[in-house]
Amino acid sequence: MLNKTQIRFCLDKMGEMFPDAHCELNHSNPFELVIAVALSAQCTDVLVNKVTKDLFQKYKTPEDYLAVPLEELENDIRSIGLYRNKAKNIQKLCRLLLDEYHGEVPRDRDEMTKLPGVGRKTANVVVSVAFDIPAIAVDTHVERVSKRLGICRWKDSVLEVEKTLMNKVPKEEWSVTHHRMIFFGRYHCKAQSPQCGECPLLEVCREGKKRMKRKRDGK
Known part of the structure; x- marks a missing residue:
């Protein structure tokens, strides 16, 4: 599981990658x-x-x-x-x-x-x-990213993922973190073909390290 410093590193890197992450559903109210x-x-x-x-x-x-x-x-x-x-x-x-x-x-x-x-x-x-009320919505991308990185446990339910993120992410960053994790999961750490080889979070990502090792070992 990632420690506080490593989680901060992940949040900052995702912020650099997707500074303008937002809700992509069109609406006016x-x-x-x-x-x-x-x-x-x-x-x-x-x-x-x-x-x-x-x-x-x-x-x-x-x-x-x-x-x-x-x-x-x-x-x-x-x-x-x-x-x-x-x-x-x-x-x-x-x-x-x-x-x-x-x-x-x-x-x-x-x-x-x-x-x-x-x-x-x-x-x-x-x-x-x-x-504009702080909240973290756990969709498929947020859940996948949280578990691959090791912020949450593989066996955690959606509600447990939400509670863990609320505990480990500063409240004032909940909403923007939710959007950045969605963008990170949707456009970079994809379900089928995550871009581990060029991921700035690889050094702390448990799943990414495993994938890269399997690739090196030719498995």
């Missing part, structure tokens, strides 16, 4: 961000942005999503995986926003997770990006 993040489950941000380009022109408010038949909404997001389930959740979410929250997205993470289709990760993204 908290409500649109909730919809975009809900659509992004098991789907790329690039595809979500293609769909929301037209979707957010057609639907501006929770009322708009409820004003059409479910089949119409399904058709509007058909190119996204799990579109039937996501369309159903979006309409339920919009109904709850109107019934319980005056049509506004709640700023509290625990309240937000009461919305259909909104889990802890989604809520963390929204409070961090839309409301």
